[in-house]
Amino acid sequence: MKMEEQPQTRSMPGWQRALNALALPVLALFSALLLSAIFILGSDPVVLTAYAKFLSDPGAALGISWKTIVDAYHALFIGALGDPAVVSKELSEYFATGDTKDLTLAFYPITESLVTATPYIFAGLAVALGFKCGLFNIGAEGQIYVGAATAAFVGYSVEGLPWVIHMPLTFLAGTLAGAVWAGLAGFLKAVRGAHEVINTMMLNYVAFNLVHFLLNGPMKRGGATGHIPISRNILESAYFPAVFPEPLRFHFGFFVALLVAVGVWWFLWKTTLGFEIRTVGANPRAGRYAGINISRNFILAMALSGALAAMAGAGEVMGLNHNLAEGFSPGYGFDSIALAMLGGGHPLGVVLAALLFGTLRAGATKMQSLAGIPIDIISIVQAFVIMFVAAPKIIRWVYRLKGEGGFETVLMRGWGG
Amino acid sequence: MAAITQTLGAGVGALAQRRRGILYALAGIAIIVFFSRDVTPEQLATLGLNTTRSVQLLKLPDIVVPVLPVVWLFGALVFGMGLWELARGFRRPAWLLGVTSFAFLATFLVWAARGTSFSLIGILSASLQLATPILLGALSGVLCERSAVINIAIEGMMLGAAFTSVFVANVTGSVMLGLVAALLTGALLAAWHAVMSIEFKMNQIISGTVINIFATGLTNFLNQRIMQEYTQFNNEMTFPFISQMFPELGRLPILGALLFDQSPIVWLALILLVVVQVALFHTRWGLRTRAVGEHPRAADTLGINVFRVRYVNVILGGMLAGLAGAYFTLGSVGRFDKLMTSGRGFIALAAMIFGNWTPIGAFASSLIFGFADALQVKLQILIGQVNIPSEFLVMLPYIVTMIALAGMVGRVNMPAADGEPYEKQ
Numbered sequence: 055m056k057m058e059e060q061p062q063t064r065s066m067p068g069w070q071r072a073l074n075a076l077a078l079p080v081l082a083l084f085s086a087l088l089l090s091a092i093f094i095l096g097s098d099p100v101v102l103t104a105y106a107k108f109l110s111d112p113g114a115a116l117g118i119s120w121k122t123i124v125d126a127y128h129a130l131f132i133g134a135l136g137d138p139a140v141v142s143k144e145l146s147e148y149f150a151t152g153d154t155k156d157l158t159l160a161f162y163p164i165t166e167s168l169v170t171a172t173p174y175i176f177a178g179l180a181v182a183l184g185f186k187c188g189l190f191n192i193g194a195e196g197q198i199y200v201g202a203a204t205a206a207f208v209g210y211s212v213e214g215l216p217w218v219i220h221m222p223l224t225f226l227a228g229t230l231a232g233a234v235w236a237g238l239a240g241f242l243k244a245v246r247g248a249h250e251v252i253n254t255m256m257l258n259y260v261a262f263n264l265v266h267f268l269l270n271g272p273m274k275r276g277g278a279t280g281h282i283p284i285s286r287n288i289l290e291s292a293y294f295p296a297v298f299p300e301p302l303r304f305h306f307g308f309f310v311a312l313l314v315a316v317g318v319w320w321f322l323w324k325t326t327l328g329f330e331i332r333t334v335g336a337n338p339r340a341g342r343y344a345g346i347n348i349s350r351n352f353i354l355a356m357a358l359s360g361a362l363a364a365m366a367g368a369g370e371v372m373g374l375n376h377n378l379a380e381g382f383s384p385g386y387g388f389d390s391i392a393l394a395m396l397g398g399g400h401p402l403g404v405v406l407a408a409l410l411f412g413t414l415r416a417g418a419t420k421m422q423s424l425a426g427i428p429i430d431i432i433s434i435v436q437a438f439v440i441m442f443v444a445a446p447k448i449i450r451w452v453y454r455l456k457g458e459g460g461f462e463t464v465l466m467r468g469w470g471g
Numbered sequence: 472m473a474a475i476t477q478t479l480g481a482g483v484g485a486l487a488q489r490r491r492g493i494l495y496a497l498a499g500i501a502i503i504v505f506f507s508r509d510v511t512p513e514q515l516a517t518l519g520l521n522t523t524r525s526v527q528l529l530k531l532p533d534i535v536v537p538v539l540p541v542v543w544l545f546g547a548l549v550f551g552m553g554l555w556e557l558a559r560g561f562r563r564p565a566w567l568l569g570v571t572s573f574a575f576l577a578t579f580l581v582w583a584a585r586g587t588s589f590s591l592i593g594i595l596s597a598s599l600q601l602a603t604p605i606l607l608g609a610l611s612g613v614l615c616e617r618s619a620v621i622n623i624a625i626e627g628m629m630l631g632a633a634f635t636s637v638f639v640a641n642v643t644g645s646v647m648l649g650l651v652a653a654l655l656t657g658a659l660l661a662a663w664h665a666v667m668s669i670e671f672k673m674n675q676i677i678s679g680t681v682i683n684i685f686a687t688g689l690t691n692f693l694n695q696r697i698m699q700e701y702t703q704f705n706n707e708m709t710f711p712f713i714s715q716m717f718p719e720l721g722r723l724p725i726l727g728a729l730l731f732d733q734s735p736i737v738w739l740a741l742i743l744l745v746v747v748q749v750a751l752f753h754t755r756w757g758l759r760t761r762a763v764g765e766h767p768r769a770a771d772t773l774g775i776n777v778f779r780v781r782y783v784n785v786i787l788g789g790m791l792a793g794l795a796g797a798y799f800t801l802g803s804v805g806r807f808d809k810l811m812t813s814g815r816g817f818i819a820l821a822a823m824i825f826g827n828w829t830p831i832g833a834f835a836s837s838l839i840f841g842f843a844d845a846l847q848v849k850l851q852i853l854i855g856q857v858n859i860p861s862e863f864l865v866m867l868p869y870i871v872t873m874i875a876l877a878g879m880v881g882r883v884n885m886p887a888a889d890g891e892p893y894e895k896q
């Protein structure tokens with residue numbers, strides 16, 4: 055089957071091949087949104103009462119369902135990309151008068167999407183790099199917090215350094231902490247065969263509690279009021295500077311993330327170490343016969359994965375919040391699992407998927423305030439996305455698609471003991 | 472870490488034995504040094520054996536012990552065992568670990584209770600309570616994995632079942648129907664897991680993650696949409712404790728608090744433990760299940776329907792996880808709270824591995840995890856005495872899980888085909 059398929063795909067023009075590669079993730083996302091709509095409808099009392107009278111008035115029930123869904127996803131769209139009408143109006147006003155004040159507001163939603171995409175790029179790369187080595191890092195969330203806590207500490211406690219030194223130092227410190235944190239899970243897997251899924255999950259809980267302890271003890275901001283424990287602000291010499299003036303929050307972390315994505319691509323495909331990691335991921339047994347040290351690659355890949363996830367946390371502290379607050383990450387680490395799979399485990403795919411997830415989450419925040427739909431709907435969407443991407447058979451069958459492929463990773467079957 | 476876990480466990484050879492001996496001798500010294508801190512020579516510790524219940528059949532005297540001698544006694548015991556291991560060697564090093572753990576915990580409790588009193592019966596009773604969902608989750612894991620389907624979704628199934636149990640119990644006004652709803656939720660999510668991993672041959676870890684993310688998202692979503700808007704659906708609904716149904720049982724000394732001040736679900740879990748243990752090793756179903764888990768092709772050749780066995784086991788396992796979820800609500804606090812299972816599903820998996828994929832072993836290890844959990848709940852009272860920030864106590868079960876995993880995986884007999892999808896030829 056695969057043999058016959060290949061020449062056919064190869065003879066296709068480039069754009070058609072690209073389209074083919076895109077079909078699966080796009081349809082997966084579309085189907086996931088469609089299925090999630092059921093949960094929006096099923097938990098809406100107005101819709102449910104309409105369905106109670108379905109037999110007498112089916113039109114009303116269907117009409118109200120349609121309206122609810124359209125309202126919800128419209129709010130999502132506006133929240134993510136801005137209202138097209140407002141944007142075009144402000145643009146023409148800007149060209150007429152040169153007034154930028156309202157224009158920045160019109161662009162607020164779309165820059166917010168990019169702001170949210172930033173941690174997603176880092177965390178998505180983290181999970182994707184793990185996949186490439188056959189490792190499933192579900193501890194990115196904890197690693198984000200560890201990276202953020204370390205970056206925050208270095209950011210406010212190291213004083214008197216110029217920006218060119220303090221900023222990279224802060225970023226590196228956070229990154230390193232994440233590498234050590236996740237490296238522990240890699241170490242336990244390499245040396246003891248303990249499955250990384252459980253260990254990274256356990257390390258998540260340890261990290262959350264550690265941050266809770268730090269924020270209520272050693273790192274507590276003096277005289278802080280309010281419900282959420284918070285640390286001192288980091289010094290300006292450790293900031294990722296903002297790109298636009300206030301109130302836009304878009305910062306240079308986004309470009310750092312893009313650079314890191316290129317770096318990960320270069321590392322995985324252009325270096326010997328990266329090749330080893332991919333070999334171990336594709337076929338550990340073959341790797342072993344080729345003389346590759348499997349244990350070392352597990353530890354290295356896990357540490358790098360943790361480092362990337364920690365960059366997400368450090369980036370949020372340095373570019374956005376400028377402090378460490380409990381619960382500052384709404385689950386970027388968990389979301390990045392679906393994201394990495396949607397991106398096919400490739401850095402370019404991850405960046406695209408991260409942009410999509412950034413818009414989704416930024417939009418969902420708006421959807422929560424406009425249409426009253428809890429933001430957790432995103433997790434439901436994600437669960438379906440992972441399912442459809444991991445079992446492309448379902449999508450192919452539903453949409454009558456031909457061809458092979460889909461998300462390919464050789465995760466360890468069993469407990470790896 | 473690796474050296475330590477290797478040394479603690481059943482490593483063989485003279486070098487491992489010598490290392491182990493030195494390590495345990497050092498552990499003995501550490502117990503003495505650490506737990507002699509802040510203790511005055513005459514200080515006593517009281518370990519309570521009575522509940523606060525006013526009517527009791529027999530009031531037992533509390534255990535009152537002098538702190539320092541206990542510390543020295545247990546420290547010397549461990550030190551001596553280490554020396555013995557160094558000189559002669561024990562035949563079963565596992566005993567060394569068991570006795571040392573007990574000595575450490577006993578010393579720790581006595582030390583924490585120095586100059587004051589601490590309810591021993593309370594912490595034991597709490598251990599059993601907190602072990603219950605872990606035991607049920609581990610049994611769920613045993614059922615699934617004995618037929619070679621990894622179920623990492625126990626956490627999600629628990630969470631989903633916890634939600635529906637409260638919702639249905641409140642809507643219908645019946646705790647029993649709430650329990651049924653929990654079982655059905657577990658079965659439904661498990662069926663989904665089964666279809667993905669058996670039918671579509673998806674990687675079982677990914678398939679389980681789908682369920683976990685879905686259950687987390689949906690319960691958070693519905694919690695905000697339903698429970699918080701219509702609070703009448705989140706009223707406290709619990710099964711009465713055994714001692715409330717039979718007050719005489721509750722008045723028994725020790726046993727009253729330990730076994731009967733408990734939800735019926737605790738008893739159900741203990742009964743299911745026996746049932747699963749017997750069924751797995753002494754019935755035709757159990758033999759088939761194990762055959763499918765060890766060598767599906769051979770089982771298939773003998774006419775066993777591999778797919779059906781896996782579907783049945785995964786769905787039964789889902790129901791056990793559902794029961795565990797119901798314990799969090801109907802058996803304990805009675806309300807749903809978002810993310811209330813807080814990782815116990817993963818700890819249950821560790822308990823299953825630690826228990827070598829047997830129900831009895833899973834029970835023993837869930838008691839250990841339950842005790843670690845109970846320590847952090849009960850020690851809050853003695854927080855000033857212990858001088859450990861509460862967050863570190865909360866971390867304890869998670870860290871114990873990691874150490875247990877590191878020490879056990881690789882030297883246990885996991886089902887040979889665990890995690891492998893079956894392809895019929």
